[in-house]
Amino acid sequence: MDLAIGVNTLGEVAGQANDVRLVLLHDNVGKVLVLLPATVLLNLVSIWRDTERHLQPVKGDDVKRFFSQEKLLTEGGQKKLFSLPVFIDVKCEALDTLNIIEPYSGLRFSANRSWYMAGMRSLRLGVSLSDIDKVQPSGDDETVISHAVERFTALRIRQRLEDTLGLPSLAPTTQKIIMLRSDDAAGVDRLVPVVKVDPSLSAQVMSWSVSPYYAAPGSIQSIDDAIIRVLGFDLVVNLALGIAMGKTLSLPDDTPRNQTPYWQQAVYTATLAERLAKKMSNDIRPKPGLVYLAGLLHNFGYIVLAHLFPPHFSLLSRYIEANPHLRLDYIEKHILHVTREQVGAWLMESWSLPEEVFNGIRYLNDPLNSKADAYSQVIHLANHALRQSGLADGPVDHVLNPEVLVRTGLTQAEITAEVELMQVDSESLLEFTHSLADH
Numbered sequence: 001m002d003l004a005i006g007v008n009t010l011g012e013v014a015g016q017a018n019d020v021r022l023v024l025l026h027d028n029v030g031k032v033l034v035l036l037p038a039t040v041l042l043n044l045v046s047i048w049r050d051t052e053r054h055l056q057p058v059k060g061d062d063v064k065r066f067f068s069q070e071k072l073l074t075e076g077g078q079k080k081l082f083s084l085p086v087f088i089d090v091k092c093e094a095l096d097t098l099n100i101i102e103p104y105s106g107l108r109f110s111a112n113r114s115w116y117m118a119g120m121r122s123l124r125l126g127v128s129l130s131d132i133d134k135v136q137p138s139g140d141d142e143t144v145i146s147h148a149v150e151r152f153t154a155l156r157i158r159q160r161l162e163d164t165l166g167l168p169s170l171a172p173t174t175q176k177i178i179m180l181r182s183d184d185a186a187g188v189d190r191l192v193p194v195v196k197v198d199p200s201l202s203a204q205v206m207s208w209s210v211s212p213y214y215a216a217p218g219s220i221q222s223i224d225d226a227i228i229r230v231l232g233f234d235l236v237v238n239l240a241l242g243i244a245m246g247k248t249l250s251l252p253d254d255t256p257r258n259q260t261p262y263w264q265q266a267v268y269t270a271t272l273a274e275r276l277a278k279k280m281s282n283d284i285r286p287k288p289g290l291v292y293l294a295g296l297l298h299n300f301g302y303i304v305l306a307h308l309f310p311p312h313f314s315l316l317s318r319y320i321e322a323n324p325h326l327r328l329d330y331i332e333k334h335i336l337h338v339t340r341e342q343v344g345a346w347l348m349e350s351w352s353l354p355e356e357v358f359n360g361i362r363y364l365n366d367p368l369n370s371k372a373d374a375y376s377q378v379i380h381l382a383n384h385a386l387r388q389s390g391l392a393d394g395p396v397d398h399v400l401n402p403e404v405l406v407r408t409g410l411t412q413a414e415i416t417a418e419v420e421l422m423q424v425d426s427e428s429l430l431e432f433t434h435s436l437a438d439h
Helices: 045-053 060-067 075-081 129-134 141-152 161-165 174-184 186-197 201-211 223-248 263-281 288-296 300-310 311-323 326-337 339-351 354-361 374-388 401-407 412-424 426-438
Strands: 018-024 032-036 086-089 098-103 109-113 119-122
Touching: 018 060, 045 311, 045 412, 075 109, 075 354, 129 326, 141 161, 141 300, 141 339, 161 288, 174 186, 174 223, 186 223, 201 223, 201 426, 223 263, 223 288, 223 300, 223 426, 263 288, 263 374, 263 412, 263 426, 288 354, 288 374, 300 311, 300 339, 311 326, 326 339, 339 354, 354 374, 374 412, 412 426
Parallel strands: 018 098, 032 086, 086 119
Antiparallel strands: 018 032, 098 109
C-alpha cells in the first residue's frame, strides 16, 4: 500500500522563538541546509532569486533516511552536518542557540551558532501564514477564482467563468445522474434505465457488484440484480458521479512525491466519512450517501488546479514537498491565491450537484466556520484521521479538533476504531479502489 509520509504540524512542538526548521535542498552543485522559523512557509522563489541556484526539495523518504542516520544522534555528527552550506532566515541569524526540528525524520537537537557560522548566508526565506492571508484577494469564491485565472494565465474572463476555463461539458448520462442525486424522491426504478442505456456505466456497475469488498452472496445475473441486491441507489449514483467527474480531467503528472494516489485517498475518505456519519445521532446526522459523495469528490479541485495552472502546479508540488508541516490550502493560497476547495466547490455548484456536497467540500478545512455544517465536519474528521495512519495527504495533528468532535458527537476513540476496521478490509478496499482508477 502507498502511504503518505506523515509530518506533524509543528504547532505542538514549536513554540519558542529559537525553534527552527531544518530543510534539505539540492541541485546539480550539491546539497544545502536551510534554517528558518519552524512554523513558516519556505519561499523557494526567494532562494532561487537570491542564490541564482534552482535548488529543489529532496524527496521526503530520502530526507527521512538522510536525517535518521545514527551519527546524527551525537553532537559530533550534528556539528559535521553543518559542513554543508547553510542558508538561514534573517529572523534566525542573530540567535546564539537554535532548537533544530526536522519534520520528516523527527530529528531534534540544539545547535550553537558557532557550528554553522563559517558556511552561513543570511536571506529572507520565510513567509508567515498571516502574511499569506494579507495578500489574498477579497470577494466571493467566483471573484477569487477569476482573479487567480487572470493573474496566473493568459486567459481573460469572459461573461461566464465556466466558458473561460475550457472545461469539458458533462456527458448526458452524468447530467441525468446529477438530477437523480438532487431528487430526494428518486430511487432504483429511475436509476436502472439510466445505467442500462450507457454501456460503459453498465460494465462498471457489474464490475463493482462482484468486487470482494461487497462480497455479494451468489452470482450477479443483471444490472437490476447488481443495483438492487448488492450496491443500492446511493452507492451507484455516487460512484458513477465520482468516475464521471474524474474523467472530465486527467490526473496530473508532476505531483508531490510520496503522495497518496488520488483514487485511494478519495475512496478511503468517502468510506470512513460515511461510517462516521452513521455513528452520529439521528438529530444531527448528515445523509450518509451525500457524505460518501462529498468524501469521494473532496480532492477534485486539486485536478482542476492542475488543469488551470500547469506551470504553477509544478511549482506548487515543490512547495508542498518543502513545507510538509503546513496546511495545503495555505500553500495553494501563497502560490495561486486560490485553493482546491474553492475551485472544486464552485465548479460542483455550477454543475448543480447538491448543496450538501459542494458546501461540505468548501469548508472541510474550516469546519468551525459559520457556513460549515455536519458534512464539512465529518469529512474533516475523516481526512485528518486518515492522515494519522498515513492514508491521506497533509500535515498530521495527533489530536483531532476537540470542538469538531463535540459538534459531531464523535470521539477520537470511535474514529480510531473505524479506521482500524477499514484497515482490516484494506486488501479488498484497495482492489475496489484500483477498479475505479482503471475506469
